[in-house]
Amino acid sequence: MRTTLPMTVAATLAAVVIGPVPAGAVSPSHAGAASPPTLGACGPGELCLWSKPNFKGARHTYELAGVDIDSCVALPEGGSAQALANRLGRPVTTYQSAECAETGEFETYPGKGTWTPQSPYRVRAFKIWER
Numbered sequence: 001m002r003t004t005l006p007m008t009v010a011a012t013l014a015a016v017v018i019g020p021v022p023a024g025a026v027s028p029s030h031a032g033a034a035s036p037p038t039l040g041a042c043g044p045g046e047l048c049l050w051s052k053p054n055f056k057g058a059r060h061t062y063e064l065a066g067v068d069i070d071s072c073v074a075l076p077e078g079g080s081a082q083a084l085a086n087r088l089g090r091p092v093t094t095y096q097s098a099e100c101a102e103t104g105e106f107e108t109y110p111g112k113g114t115w116t117p118q119s120p121y122r123v124r125a126f127k128i129w130e131r
Contacts, residue, residue: 039115042085047092047126049081053118056083062126064088069130072100080122086114091129098124 040055042048045064051057060075067073069090075081075098086092090111096104105121108129 040083040085040117042087042115044087045089046085047088047128048085049075049123049126050083051079051081053082055085055115055117064090064128067128069128072125072127074098074125075123080124082119082122084109084114084116084119084123086111088128090131093127093129094119094123095125095127096121096123100125100127 038055040048040050040059042061047062049060049062051059058079060079060081062073072095081094084094086109088111091108092111093100093106093108095101095106097106100106107120109116
């Protein structure tokens with residue numbers, strides 16, 4: 001078979017080993033490949049927390065108008081978040097502890113537009129900082 005386009009080594013080996021791939025078939029190297037998560041919808045001036053990774057599940061949204069700066073805000077009883085977006089314009093620290101205790105895991109996220117598809121721990125509370 002003669003072609004005018006150069007074949008890559010991988011394509012040549014695939015053609016020799018498994019034969020040609022029918023039109024419309026998925027290449028074995030791409031079968032099951034997951035697409036990257038899309039950013040969760042979170043408006044300017046909001047802190048959005050999702051109950052499941054990749055911005056899925058129940059979403060809780062908070063604004064500065066309803067939260068005291070430098071105060072610990074626990075998520076609703078028994079609730080936790082595994083993904084978040086910070087668009088408040090202020091840094092936010094998330095806590096594994098519902099009391100914002102620093103004995104558990106915690107992380108601070110900048111406020112100019114931070115999307116985290118999967119937190120390294122279940123977020124149970126947060127604190128918004130002045131700057």
